[in-house]
Amino acid sequence: MLRASATHTGRAVDLFAIADRRRDPLVDHGHALMRFVDAVMAADPGELDDARTTLEAAAGRDAMVRAAAVAANFQMMNRLVDATGVPIGASMRSIAADLGLDRTGETAVPHDTDEDTT
Amino acid sequence: MTTHSIVERDIDAVLADQWSGLAGPGTWLRGDERVAIAGVCREPDRRSVLADPMHDAARCIAHDAARIAATDVDWWVSDGVTRETYVEVVGVASRVMAIDSFDRSLGQPPRALPAPVPGDPSGLGAHDARRRSGWVPTVGAIGPPTALSAVPAEASAQRQLHTALYLSYEGMSDLDAHRGLHRTQMELVAARVSLLNDCFF
Numbered sequence: 001m002l003r004a005s006a007t008h009t010g011r012a013v014d015l016f017a018i019a020d021r022r023r024d025p026l027v028d029h030g031h032a033l034m035r036f037v038d039a040v041m042a043a044d045p046g047e048l049d050d051a052r053t054t055l056e057a058a059a060g061r062d063a064m065v066r067a068a069a070v071a072a073n074f075q076m077m078n079r080l081v082d083a084t085g086v087p088i089g090a091s092m093r094s095i096a097a098d099l100g101l102d103r104t105g106e107t108a109v110p111h112d113t114d115e116d117t118t
Numbered sequence: 119m120t121t122h123s124i125v126e127r128d129i130d131a132v133l134a135d136q137w138s139g140l141a142g143p144g145t146w147l148r149g150d151e152r153v154a155i156a157g158v159c160r161e162p163d164r165r166s167v168l169a170d171p172m173h174d175a176a177r178c179i180a181h182d183a184a185r186i187a188a189t190d191v192d193w194w195v196s197d198g199v200t201r202e203t204y205v206e207v208v209g210v211a212s213r214v215m216a217i218d219s220f221d222r223s224l225g226q227p228p229r230a231l232p233a234p235v236p237g238d239p240s241g242l243g244a245h246d247a248r249r250r251s252g253w254v255p256t257v258g259a260i261g262p263p264t265a266l267s268a269v270p271a272e273a274s275a276q277r278q279l280h281t282a283l284y285l286s287y288e289g290m291s292d293l294d295a296h297r298g299l300h301r302t303q304m305e306l307v308a309a310r311v312s313l314l315n316d317c318f319f
Contacts, residue, residue, distance in 0.1 A: 001290075001293075001301075001305045001308070002302065002305035002306055002308070002309050004293055005293040005294070005300075005301040005302045005305050006302050006305075008293035008294060009293065009294050009300075009301070009302060011302050013302060013306070015309075018306070018309045018310055018313055019313060025306055027302055027303055027306050028300070028303060029303065030303075030306060033299075033303060033306055033307055033310075034306070034310055036223075037307055037310045037311055037314070038310070038314070040219060040222065040223045040311075041311065041314045041315075043222065045225075048222070048223070048225070049225060052223070052224070052225060059299075060298075061125075061126070062125045062126075062298035063298050063299050063303075065125045065126045065129070065224070065298060066125055066297055066298030066299045066304065067223075067298075067299060067303075067307050068219075068220055068223030068224055069125075069129055069220060069282070069283040069284065069298075070283065070284050070299070070304045070307040070308055070311075071219060071220075071223060071307055071308075071311050072216040072217070072219040072220035072223065072283050073216060073279070073280055073283035073284040073308075074284075074307075074308045074311040074312055074315070074317075075212075075215050075216045075219040075311065075315070076212040076213060076215060076216035076276070076279065076280070076283075077212075077262060077280070078183065078184075078311065078312055078315040078317035079179050079180070079183040079208070079211065079212040079215060079315075080208060080209075080212045080262065080265050080266065080276065081262055081265060081317065082183040082184050082186055082315075082317055083175075083178075083179045083183050083186050083191075083208045083211075083212070084205070084208060084252050084253055084254045084260065084265040084266075085188060085191070085251075085252040085253030085254070085260070086252055086260055086261060086262060086265055087251050087252065087260070088318050
């Protein structure tokens with residue numbers, strides 16, 4: 001969806017920045033957003049306070065709150081799809097492979113099939 | 119005193135409603151069982167199997183979801199948790215983790231667990247749900263919007279929270295959406311969270 005949104009709106013984005021924090025995502029306030037997400041996920045209160053303040057100063061409170069909300073949503077959705085065996089589509093697998101993130105074999109990633117197991 | 123933005127007030131109203139709703143009777147679980155699941159999700163992960171299979175499932179969903187395999191779900195089912203009940207556990211646990219994440223992100227303390235509301239579970243599951251290619255029964259093909267569809271009340275709560283925090287499923291087709299952040303910025307956040315959760319989505 002990141003690539004789709006960037007393409008649709010004519011914005012540049014570096015997908016490799018998702019996995020490599022040294023790269024610039026080329027998204028407005030991208031570094032501040034990534035730092036904030038990392039601090040949320042690490043549950044480091046000191047770093048989170050700094051990251052929150054930095055993001056809010058740069059992008060505004062609504063932006064910071066929405067970043068917190070989107071992160072929260074994907075905390076929910078990641079667990080939901082992983083816990084119910086939602087299959088990984090071919091396009092998703094292709095993107096993961098392009099980014100060097102396809103770790104099939106390390107974890108039980110269900111493949112997309114229409115098999116009826118009833 | 120922090121001034122809450124309009125975005126924040128809208129989200130707060132939904133989260134407050136969702137949090138109190140966790141304590142009521144669900145479809146297959148009583149209110150006290152649902153609150154207990156929320157409590158398990160908040161316990162530090164000791165990576166040890168819990169005696170109660172429902173609590174063990176909740177612990178894994180909260181702390182180790184990326185490593186859950188079909189055999190784990192089979193194990194919980196063989197230990198007495200029906201797949202429909204497991205769907206409700208997934209719904210409760212994943213929403214608790216979302217709400218706690220949001221509060222932590224804003225520097226707020228975790229909400230107190232709500233007092234359980236007495237009453238019997240409704241038993242109103244989706245009668246036309248059946249297993250397809252996923253590990254749980256669903257109405258139609260399994261995907262993020264339908265993963266909880268065997269338990270309509272959980273699917274509805276998840277959809278409401280998804281809409282408040284991010285976008286409605288219908289609104290996801292708007293690749294130029296702006297809700298405090300532009301869609302591209304939202305997707306950058308989503309992608310990084312998913313990466314750190316070891317999740318392909």
